[in-house]
Amino acid sequence: xxxxxxxxxxxxxxxxxILSEMGYSVEIFEKLPFIGGRFTSFKYRGYEITTGAxxxxxxxxxxxxxxxxxxxxxxxxxxDSNPYGTALYGGEEIDVNRRRMPLRSKVLFALLCMKNWFRxxxxxxxxxxxxxxxxxxxxxxxxxxxxxxxxxxTLTKIYPVYRSxxxxxxxxxxxxxCKAVVDALVDVIRSNDCAIRKLKVSAIRKGNCGFSVYxxxxxxxxxxxxxxxxxxxxxxxxxxxxxxxxLEPSRGIKYSISVRQPFIEHTGVLFTLNTRRISGMNQVTxxxxxxxxxxxxxxxxxxLTSNVKFEISEGLKDLKELLKGxxxxxxxxxxxxxxxxxxxxxxxxDSGCKTPxxxxxxxxxxxxxSDIEVDGIALGVKDTVEYIxxxx
Amino acid sequence: MIVITESCVGCATCMLVCPADAIRVEGxxxxxxxxxxxxxxxxxxxxxxxxxxxxxxx
Numbered sequence: 001x002x003x004x005x006x007x008x009x010x011x012x013x014x015x016x017x018i019l020s021e022m023g024y025s026v027e028i029f030e031k032l033p034f035i036g037g038r039f040t041s042f043k044y045r046g047y048e049i050t051t052g053a054x055x056x057x058x059x060x061x062x063x064x065x066x067x068x069x070x071x072x073x074x075x076x077x078x079x080d081s082n083p084y085g086t087a088l089y090g091g092e093e094i095d096v097n098r099r100r101m102p103l104r105s106k107v108l109f110a111l112l113c114m115k116n117w118f119r120x121x122x123x124x125x126x127x128x129x130x131x132x133x134x135x136x137x138x139x140x141x142x143x144x145x146x147x148x149x150x151x152x153x154t155l156t157k158i159y160p161v162y163r164s165x166x167x168x169x170x171x172x173x174x175x176x177x178c179k180a181v182v183d184a185l186v187d188v189i190r191s192n193d194c195a196i197r198k199l200k201v202s203a204i205r206k207g208n209c210g211f212s213v214y215x216x217x218x219x220x221x222x223x224x225x226x227x228x229x230x231x232x233x234x235x236x237x238x239x240x241x242x243x244x245x246x247l248e249p250s251r252g253i254k255y256s257i258s259v260r261q262p263f264i265e266h267t268g269v270l271f272t273l274n275t276r277r278i279s280g281m282n283q284v285t286x287x288x289x290x291x292x293x294x295x296x297x298x299x300x301x302x303x304l305t306s307n308v309k310f311e312i313s314e315g316l317k318d319l320k321e322l323l324k325g326x327x328x329x330x331x332x333x334x335x336x337x338x339x340x341x342x343x344x345x346x347x348x349x350d351s352g353c354k355t356p357x358x359x360x361x362x363x364x365x366x367x368x369x370s371d372i373e374v375d376g377i378a379l380g381v382k383d384t385v386e387y388i389x390x391x392x
Numbered sequence: 393m394i395v396i397t398e399s400c401v402g403c404a405t406c407m408l409v410c411p412a413d414a415i416r417v418e419g420x421x422x423x424x425x426x427x428x429x430x431x432x433x434x435x436x437x438x439x440x441x442x443x444x445x446x447x448x449x450x
Contacts, residue, residue: 016433032436032437032439033436033437034437037439042405042408042409045406046406049404049408051403051408051439052403195431306418308402308420309418309419312418312419330407332402332404332407333402333404333417333418333419334402334403334417335401335402335403335419336401336403337398337401338399338440339401339439339440340401340403340439340440345423
């Protein structure tokens with residue numbers, strides 16, 4: 001069985017490594033001159049600045065991504081955060097951990113109410129019923145994890161994620177950052193004699209048996225199964241399908257900061273509660289000093305308006321207040337929206353890995369399972385592999 | 393000459409790969425033409441094909 005994987009992002013690489021381990025003949029096509037999509041990094045002024053992600057795996061070594069990496073035989077060390085994080089609230093730093101997970105009783109209470117009322121409860125509605133700390137924590141958590149606000153989602157959509165945190169625990173940092181995960185997957189794929197080619201796919205057409213993949217350079221190749229890592233919309237366009245579900249992306253801004261004195265003492269997330277925009281920060285060099293020179297901070301904010309310049313100016317005001325008294329330099333400001341977003345689909349609105357055409361699957365962002373970021377991607381890949389296995 | 397188009401979202405991939413350190417990004421990429429050597433690395437690496445190279449006379 002010949003499998004074509006379009007796009008060498010995390011979803012594509014993960015699918016390719018697992019399927020190649022299972023004995024499928026897999027070929028990966030990537031249009032860009034680098035591998036890893038939004039889950040890799042480039043060394044910039046001595047710091048591993050990511051193309052998107054935050055050098056973090058939401059559920060660390062116990063989550064769905066770690067499980068699939070082990071299954072694929074990819075060698076990645078994940079440093080679990082302890083505590084999961086802390087919350088900066090009114091000048092005080094409060095521990096966030098499994099036992100003292102804020103919101104727990106309140107979310108369950110609200111869920112109970114929801115079940116009784118038979119309706120979708122907007123998280124902003126729940127927020128109004130929470131105490132000030134819990135309400136602000138909810139906002140910061142959604143901003144950090146999904147680049148959304150409580151107004152943009154409902155309890156039923158976020159509840160699986162909440163359950164997953166209780167089940168799998170909090171975040172971890174891969175040693176070597178997200179690039180190390182990508183490199184380990186590439187090693188697995190190459191050791192199984194599967195090729196990763198820098199080639200842009202221009203069209204896919206279904207034939208009597210299998211698919212013809214047309215490339216920008218004029219070549220054509222036949223495959224039995226297509227796995228697309230470029231989202232549902234772009235996949236439909238390649239297939240010449242005019243009708244497809246248009247997903248609403250989430251947008252955010254990431255700041256990479258070098259700071260002379262350590263700002264965060266742990267390897268988890270510092271949720272920032274009394275801010276205009278910034279929802280959280282992590283100091284990734286605490287987990288792996290090789291990710292930067294000295295102390296390397298990453299801060300993230302959701303975009304609340306469509307005016308990027310204004311959003312950045314608000315974020316910078318927050319950083320100035322948060323880092324008051326610290327000697328710091330902003331290395332990079334990166335905004336993510338439209339074709340290179342934080343998420344191709346707002347949390348809870350990913351539209352699954354199946355497509356209207358049997359034999360064509362979408363993995364990666366936009367086809368995530370019910371979990372955060374790359375752990376959601378892992379769940380989507382797991383489903384796809386299962387569908388392919390069963391279809392034969 | 394390197395030209396940034398409307399499709400730029402400001403992801404800064406071009407800034408990270410520019411060997412001449414000629415790109416600054418704050419919401420959108422901006423080229424410092426005094427430093428730019430027209431190597432076109434940014435054109436190749438831009439995930440959105442938002443950077444073009446335009447031949448200029450002379």
